Amino acid sequence: MKELFPFIKLLHPHRVWAFWGVAAGILTLLASIGLLAVSGWFLSASAVAGLSLAAAPLFNFHTPSAGLRGFAVLRTVARYAERVISHEATLRLLASLRVWFYKKIEPQAPASLYRHRSGDLLSRIVTDIDILDSLFVRVLSPTIAALVVAAAVGGLLWWLAPSLGLIFLFFFVLAGIVTPLLACCISRRIGAQIQKQQAVLRSNLMEDLQGLADLTVYGAQHRHRYQRLAESDRLLILQEKMAMISGGSTALLTLFGGLAALFALYVAVPLAQSGYFSEPVLALIAFGVLAAFESIQPLPLAYQLLGTIQTAAERLLEVSDAPLAVVFPAEPASEPIDPAIGFHQVSFAYPESGGNPAVKTVDLMIPARSTMALVGPSGSGKTTLAHLLTRFWDPDRGSISVGDCDLRSFSEEQLRSMLTMVSQKDHIFNATLRDNLLIAAPHADLAQLHEALERAQLAEFVATLPDGLDTWAGESGSRLSGGEARRLILARALLKNAPIWILDEPTEGLDNLTRRRFTETIFANLSGRSGLFITHTPEALVRVDQVCFLENGGIVACGSHEQLIAENLRYRHFIGTRQA
């Protein structure tokens, strides 16, 4: 239950809606109990009165019939109000949940995105949050309403005769608490399995859809289809098991409601006959008890859902409460004197790598306004070094400095405004080209956008588009070619243009000519800025001030390109295949 408290707390801003939702629910239940109980009593009393011709005209039927009309109208109005208000509360809670989750996950990014399967992450957010939103409307609100009704009806019966109150409460507890809890215990495991199975199905399905081409060529598409179908079948079987439990608790509810009325009547008959209360009250008791059990009807489903909700809550908390990979100071440090970059004895291992270091005691110095290229085979730690400089992670040992200040002393905003990064993983949003550019500079005017496009050699392409800058980029830039996407990313980076540039193989996926022009643009822009350039294209290597050759997370050699070619055999061999 503890894991639900953070979510109950989220309900706090919407407490007025929640309160009125519950109040209307209680009113509905009491009105419908009153309606049935009073009509039962009214019939019996008037039947008794009607037995003697003398008593009949004296019987006041105005008050009870007005009461009946009042209950009838109250029940209708209260029910409608309860539905509308409690759903309003729920949807407000849902919005809070989404924002809350995003706010939690945002500081963890992107480290968290590497830990969780992103398809799974999506399923968590959409499904789990949707499940959690029913916490109020389907669990909290009916529980409170049922408790209030139990107290009211139980109290009234106790006042008539304590034994009646006890019988009612006994069956009420049996039906309203014991049965749902039992069902909840049994179904909790299945509920969790259902959600897991759904997440598995979704992320495997996403892979299959994205990789349908690969599957088709390798003749595996039907095999994968049967696997997904088998996963869906497993899900359906779990849901059937769940239905057996929920059906069982509905059945017990019917049973206990009826039995409560039956036993109450059984006990009340001798009491009425011994003159404890008048006989027409028997009808009031029997009908009132039957009607009161209506309030329990939503509870079995509610508690069955509770298992599912708890699992969802646990998983959301697991993601949201994960320790932050990096923490930024709130106050900005004094501005660094110049954009010189230093790596001092830096070591780092990814959390899930089992201590296998990605970078081992690296020392690097990039003087202000100079450029360095990182060269090495994949997995040699180039991208890791770039990510350490952006503080996606912090080094396990050693430190990184910019202009004599420790990287960790900068506030997040300060650091981000110092760096511009162009990488293979840069995301193009499913929005217009303009919106994609404006991410870098929200207040840029049209002239600035065009200048950036011009410099990234994308202006010509944009001019041919009928919608120009308002063209949609598609999912992950799917409506753009590989080269266009790269140039859009470059244009975006140029709009930001911070004093330090980090370039992670920016020219990959471009043809020779475009690559050369691209490199040209980058170097023209880099003058007067510091740059860390992960590349292996010769035209870039000859133009940087230093080249650093990495292998297996360590520096093999540093120097100018010519120097390394002349002095380092391994570098020469590595680069050699490219020289004509």
Place this chain on the structure above:
Amino acid sequence: MSSPLVWLHALRTQCRRPVLLSTVIATAAGICVIAQAALFAHILHSVVIVGSARELLFPYFAALAAILLLRAFLAWAREICGQRSSTLVRRFVRQKLLEQLTAAGPMAVEEKHTAPLASSIIERVEALHGYFAHYLPQKTVALSVPVLIILTSFSVSWAVGLIFLITAPLIPAMMIMIGQGAESLSQKNFQLLSRMSAHFLDTLRGLATLKLFMRSQEETERIASSSREYRKGTMAVLRVAFLSSAVLEFFTSVAIAVTAVFLGLSYLHYLDFGLYGNQLTLRTGLFLLLLAPEVYLPLRELGTHFHARADALGAADELHSLLSDLEKNPERSPPPAMDISRNVALQLRHVSQHYAGRTIPALNDLCLSVDAGEWLAIVGTSGAGKTTLLNLLLGFLPLQQGEIIINGCSTISLDSDDWHRHIAWVPQQPQLFFGSLTDNIGMGNTDISSQHLKVAAEQANLHPNGQLAHGLATEVGEQGNRLSGGQIRRVALARAFAKDAPLLLLDEPTAGLDLENERLIMASLERLQKGKTVIMLTHRLDTARLADRIAVMAEGMIIEQGSHQQLLEQKGVYAGLVSGGTRVMS
């Protein structure tokens, strides 16, 4: 073309038996309710009017307990039957969706985007549940049980029977009226929801980028506003939908009140009609009063399942249009069996391809031939039509104009399992699937021995010097995210080695890789291409020069071809590309 509603109705054939069983069970439960009311009324009458002792009524108490047990059992059985019908339908629809998506091929899937498709297959199909599990059986029950109760009450009192008869049919009429408005609103609601889910995924995917541009915090506001929009949309639907339940509530309450007042006034001798001249006893009165809420209960239950119908219709609309979209892809008759024993020679004659909405053709009267065992490189700037050509050869695009000749036989379509059996493909962005390296290399093909897989991995230089801790048992992670770009490419290469097909298609085999990886991949390509026909798309000229022949593409045509040396001597476009001169390309 049939409508979504017709499609939804047609699905009933999948679950006829459980739905019928569920209806029968519920009707039986309705009879139990009548018996229960009679027993309660009899007990109260005996005590209040006759003054019987409790002991004399014991058999009635026992019978009441038995009825309650029976009702409980029927309620349970009903739930299971309902679930069963929903299971049958959802399974059928999911199967059909997967089948058609597979048949429609990768181009159709790419057009539809993966996230909405996945949510169609999972959530939209789930949304059919309530309709088949609850709404459909309840629809019959909502008629059978009230009719049963109204007939019973008529047999006792025509006046009360009339009250029920007049009020009950009003309810479905009102519900239909209200329900129709809710339906179109509910569909808008679905659109909002799916757009919101797509927006979420996009935001999460781009979170690193947003962070780098310091925009990730502004995104909070966008999420809040899209949730707000969703809330407003949903509430508009719900406010209308809840009206129907309010109407039901109203009629139930009024019927109880009117019945009680009518009976009460009859007891007090103010009214004297509607009982076929019989004396109104308390037994009769209480019996009728207890039946009053039960007349409307099945209708009320139907009302609570009404949103399930709206959900299902919304889902049906989307699923139906998805399925008919996929069906639109012309049913291609399988091409005649190809004679591909060991080698593939390929000829394209006057092939043209147009994309809808583009003025310039992607392929423009293209002619190209590849000899058996030849290694052909196709170079060209992006947008020259290389990818279209590749998709055509992979059978993902139907041939629009022209002719493809394989080993001398003309064919109109390459979209067949037979053709796919004979090609291996190394895409630019290979897709890996959650599982081990072994799974990803063999692609689950059980005909390939583990020894063969091991050799393929070695040939592809997948893990030189034991780079991977667990060897081929290494888990690749979602979409291969635990591997580097170079490793993923080498896995795709290992796939090709394991398959050992006579035609090899390569799409930018070295793009995005560092030199070390490029060297490893080119070295294994040299081994892989032996004895095979190879078509390689590339813009890396130093990769292209390894091929026997190079074809230069521009504007959907082959504009030059020959060996590296020949093309250099021609001093044409290729030579221009090599020297990097801007003269030729601009």
